Amino acid sequence: MKSLASDNYAGAIPEVIEAIQTENRQHAPAYGNDATTKRLEEQFKALFQRPLEMHLTFNGTGANLMGLSCMVHPYSAVLCAETAHIYVDESTAPETLLGCRLIPLNINKAGKLTPTVIEHAIKRQGDLHHPQIHVLSITQPTEYGTVYTLDELKAIKAITQKHKLFLHIDGSRIFTAATSLGCNLKALIDASEADVLSLGGTKAGMLYGEAVLIFNETIHNSPFFHKRSMQLASKNRFIAAQFLALLHHDTWKKYSSTTIKRAKQLAACLSEYPIISITKPVEANAVFAILPQRWIKPLQAILPFYVWDESNDEVRFMCSFDTTEAEINLFDKKLAELSKASIESNL
Structure with missing residues (x-):
């Protein structure tokens, strides 16, 4: 994984x-x-x-x-x-x-x-x-x-x-x-x-x-x-x-460019959901965001990540040289599922 x-x-x-x-x-x-x-x-x-x-x-x-x-x-x-x-x-x-x-x-x-x-x-x-x-x-x-x-x-x-x-x-x-x-x-x-x-x-x-x-x-x-x-x-x-x-x-530039590109892609996905707050500028290969607590474990099952600050559910996503566009898309698909479930549960 x-x-x-x-x-x-x-x-x-x-x-x-x-x-x-x-x-x-x-x-x-x-x-x-x-x-x-x-x-x-x-x-x-x-x-x-x-x-x-x-x-x-x-x-x-x-x-x-x-x-x-x-x-x-x-x-x-x-x-x-x-x-x-x-x-x-x-x-x-x-x-x-x-x-x-x-x-x-x-x-x-x-x-x-x-x-x-x-x-x-x-x-x-x-x-x-x-x-x-x-x-x-x-x-x-x-x-x-x-x-x-x-x-x-x-x-x-x-x-x-x-x-x-x-x-x-x-x-x-x-x-x-x-x-x-x-x-x-x-x-x-x-x-x-x-x-x-x-x-x-x-x-x-x-x-x-x-x-x-x-x-x-x-x-x-x-x-x-x-x-x-x-x-x-x-x-x-x-x-x-x-x-x-x-x-x-x-050679380092080729791979570091990929890590940054994937982080920007992930940040763009997260930004589509008003319930998520991106807490820091995304400039390198890290994305920090505050997620609904109930979303954290289901998302970690797709691609594991760290909870950075448990007091406010701020998490850290760190992209690597081999993080793929398809993996970010899969993560986004899970975000969409969780968002849909949250909306339906409040109806």
């Missing part, structure tokens, strides 16, 4: 499977000392047109925490959205591994951090009684599937530079963000001047694997943090090969 619960539920794109099979035909040095890993790093440097250090990790939590660990001290604080994955969905791993404080900030109606909120949170710098804010972490796209525009990223950059903060981007779905904005990854980094990017591969169609890209040349000793975070793969080349498949001829 397919699912609208998460793009983590999907398998891998064919190009990734082929790349792994090709890589599997040979032996190569371990721990990233192989030609495939080196080729990927050079490709990232060419893509972003700037120096960088690359470290590959198994998963998103590992990527976020490995990247953040390069920028903090035991007395540091990291600002993030109240909905941020590092604050809500990574258990106590951030506090345990980083050994510092996360400070959640209020988001606006679109699920984004605003310059005003960020600026207000930066205080008591230099006060030894207060955790020292050293990093701002943003998620692109946000946890609500909305996308920071290039101008919004530039405004955030101005604040981090003014207060001499590091900027971390949790980009678990950043390929989708770039497609939504009609730009490449370089444009996102140029606008934000991010110091560290957690670049997502799993949700983009890889079997597993993420990349930590360090753009700030003042950040030292990242290989040691990579090892310390327990994210250094002995067969590192199998992650690298998957990323190379995504980057080859912008």
Whole structure:
């Protein structure tokens, strides 16, 4: 059964499977000392047109925490959205591994951090009684599937530079963000001047694997943090090969375009029913909506999805690279059946 619960539920794109099979035909040095890993790093440097250090990790939590660990001290604080994955969905791993404080900030109606909120949170710098804010972490796209525009990223950059903060981007779905904005990854980094990017591969169609890209040349000793975070793969080349498949001829763009198209299709279907409220702008591959509670289980039987907020029956639909038009149509058919039954029951 397919699912609208998460793009983590999907398998891998064919190009990734082929790349792994090709890589599997040979032996190569371990721990990233192989030609495939080196080729990927050079490709990232060419893509972003700037120096960088690359470290590959198994998963998103590992990527976020490995990247953040390069920028903090035991007395540091990291600002993030109240909905941020590092604050809500990574258990106590951030506090345990980083050994510092996360400070959640209020988001606006679109699920984004605003310059005003960020600026207000930066205080008591230099006060030894207060955790020292050293990093701002943003998620692109946000946890609500909305996308920071290039101008919004530039405004955030101005604040981090003014207060001499590091900027971390949790980009678990950043390929989708770039497609939504009609730009490449370089444009996102140029606008934000991010110091560290957690670049997502799993949700983009890889079997597993993420990349930590360090753009700030003042950040030292990242290989040691990579090892310390327990994210250094002995067969590192199998992650690298998957990323190379995504980057080859912008393969990522073909699949992220499909995820966005399906999300827009689903949103259009939901909009046909006045009893349903779409709660957030549909900009990437997520749709958030409030459904009649009695509709949730019958719809989950067609295509499973998560209830995001049980207090008001807000749900999250997440489209994947292999979500089809026919599956959305099937879901819409069930919506029509439920709507008809509701109308008849009120007659």
